[in-house]
Amino acid sequence: MDIKTTFWFFDRIKEDNLCLLYNGNFSDDITTKFIELSEYNITNINSLSKMKKKVSFLMAECFQNIVRHGEALENKVDVAPNEGFFLTKNWQDIYYITSGNLIEKKKIEDVKAQLETVNRLDKEELKVLYRQVLENQEFTEKGGAGLGLIEMARKSGQKLEYTFNDFDDKYSLFYNQILLKSDQEVINASDSEFEIGEAVNYHRKMISENILIIHKGDFSQDSIFPVLQIIEQNLQKEKKDSVSKKKIFHILVELLQNVSHHCLKEGTKKEGIFMIGESEKYFVINTGNFIRNEEVDKLTEHLDYINGLNGKELKDFYLSKLRERNIPNNGGAGIGLIDIARRLISPVNYSIQKIDDMKSFLSINIIA
Amino acid sequence: MIPNLEIKGTRDTPEIIFDKENNLFEIKGNSLPEDTTKFFSPLFEWISEYIKSPNKSTHLICKLEYFNSSSAKMFYEVFLEFQKIAKTGNEIKISWYFEPGDKLIEEKGLEFQSILDIPFELKEAK
Numbered sequence: 001m002d003i004k005t006t007f008w009f010f011d012r013i014k015e016d017n018l019c020l021l022y023n024g025n026f027s028d029d030i031t032t033k034f035i036e037l038s039e040y041n042i043t044n045i046n047s048l049s050k051m052k053k054k055v056s057f058l059m060a061e062c063f064q065n066i067v068r069h070g071e072a073l074e075n076k077v078d079v080a081p082n083e084g085f086f087l088t089k090n091w092q093d094i095y096y097i098t099s100g101n102l103i104e105k106k107k108i109e110d111v112k113a114q115l116e117t118v119n120r121l122d123k124e125e126l127k128v129l130y131r132q133v134l135e136n137q138e139f140t141e142k143g144g145a146g147l148g149l150i151e152m153a154r155k156s157g158q159k160l161e162y163t164f165n166d167f168d169d170k171y172s173l174f175y176n177q178i179l180l181k182s183d184q185e186v187i188n189a190s191d192s193e194f195e196i197g198e199a200v201n202y203h204r205k206m207i208s209e210n211i212l213i214i215h216k217g218d219f220s221q222d223s224i225f226p227v228l229q230i231i232e233q234n235l236q237k238e239k240k241d242s243v244s245k246k247k248i249f250h251i252l253v254e255l256l257q258n259v260s261h262h263c264l265k266e267g268t269k270k271e272g273i274f275m276i277g278e279s280e281k282y283f284v285i286n287t288g289n290f291i292r293n294e295e296v297d298k299l300t301e302h303l304d305y306i307n308g309l310n311g312k313e314l315k316d317f318y319l320s321k322l323r324e325r326n327i328p329n330n331g332g333a334g335i336g337l338i339d340i341a342r343r344l345i346s347p348v349n350y351s352i353q354k355i356d357d358m359k360s361f362l363s364i365n366i367i368a
Numbered sequence: 369m370i371p372n373l374e375i376k377g378t379r380d381t382p383e384i385i386f387d388k389e390n391n392l393f394e395i396k397g398n399s400l401p402e403d404t405t406k407f408f409s410p411l412f413e414w415i416s417e418y419i420k421s422p423n424k425s426t427h428l429i430c431k432l433e434y435f436n437s438s439s440a441k442m443f444y445e446v447f448l449e450f451q452k453i454a455k456t457g458n459e460i461k462i463s464w465y466f467e468p469g470d471k472l473i474e475e476k477g478l479e480f481q482s483i484l485d486i487p488f489e490l491k492e493a494k
Contacts, residue, residue, distance in 0.1 A: 221402035
């Protein structure tokens with residue numbers, strides 16, 4: 001993952017109110033945070049408020065599927081059991097929930113058959129099938145998916161999209177996408193703006209560039225807090241000492257709050273994109289947001305100045321700024337970047353590209 | 369007697385206890401509010417009242433788990449306000465706690481120590 005990765009994703013998801021991509025471990029704590037984040041997003045968009053319960057329910061169902069499939073895998077030694085892919089995005093009045101997990105190739109036919117059955121049935125027929133399966137569990141014995149898929153189809157009122165991609169000789173990646181529309185109108189998968197193949201592309205890019213999480217959307221505190229907690233959970237699993245965990249957390253907070261304080265605001269919305277990934281030894285963090293063209297010179301000057309300082313000079317500069325008696329009126333203190341720069345192994349990498357007469361896109365990429 | 373200032377801690381704001389009568393002054397927990405100025409303004413109001421007639425000896429205890437850079441700025445301002453007590457002939461002392469191995473909080477304490485003119489001790493929490 002490098003600085004260009006930010007715009008690669010941003011450009012593809014720029015019209016989304018929220019887009020969250022995750023390629024990692026699924027514990028209960030983490031899934032709760034994803035649901036919290038989506039609920040916050042939905043609460044802030046009036047036309048979607050009726051979907052809140054459904055989205056939460058369907059997300060939980062997807063997570064259970066990922067975990068259940070993981071547990072059913074043979075040879076857990078070479079494949080991490082609870083690893084999976086998860087995407088949730090909101091575009092206009094449509095909510096997309098996509099999950100991806102490994103499945104043994106010999107099970108594909110069964111799962112396919114179940115999906116085809118579910119997609120063939122109408123509302124009433126699905127209800128009947130649900131009761132049948134609930135009573136005698138026939139569906140489950142064959143493939144392990146069972147009630148979950150039926151519930152997804154019933155609750156969303158849409159056909160389930162799915163695809164299988166080769167992983168290795170023994171396993172495939174099974175992707176499954178649900179859409180929800182506020183007015184319940186049925187959409188054909190082929191008419192949908194976002195096809196499952198695009199989600200698969202995102203996942204591939206995340207795997208190849210070792211990206212854990214991408215968040216595009218609102219950067220107000222209620223929105224970034226669940227994201228921070230998801231990352232904190234992941235950091236705890238890393239075999240890195242507590243000092244470096246806190247350092248990473250600190251850098252994240254400063255970068256995310258910087259986006260929130262300095263991004264170009266549309267109405268009350270503070271919008272940007274953020275991603276975290278790993279290289280062999282370090283964490284890589286990218287942020288991206290729009291800024292006003294008239295701010296470009298000042299920011300460039302500030303960043304170049306910081307990048308030209310050594311460790312001791314950065315500390316002195318930080319302390320001198322700390323002692324300044326004026327406090328900026330945007331709620332920040334103007335010392336975040338200086339404090340971050342002190343803790344990085346290389347300068348703050350940045351790029352600014354002009355979008356139009358009013359705004360530019362600022363990308364920041366750091367390694368810690 | 370000025371009323372106590374007691375603020376419950378949240379996931380992103382610290383717990384504050386400023387109690388003149390019982391001579392208790394504590395800041396604990398996390399501090400990374402979205403709008404730092406807004407959160408800290410009641411503290412400044414309280415302190416400016418307090419320093420008009422401070423206790424003979426004031427001991428401020430800081431037990432922070434994590435705080436962001438704009439909170440650092442605010443803590444510095446808070447300490448400067450308390451520092452004014454020294455000029456009134458009364459005692460003021462700050463104790464800064466850090467968990468063993470927590471380099472970030474320890475380092476922040478050392479920084480404050482280097483730029484303040486009142487007793488500021490660093491203590492490893494047990």
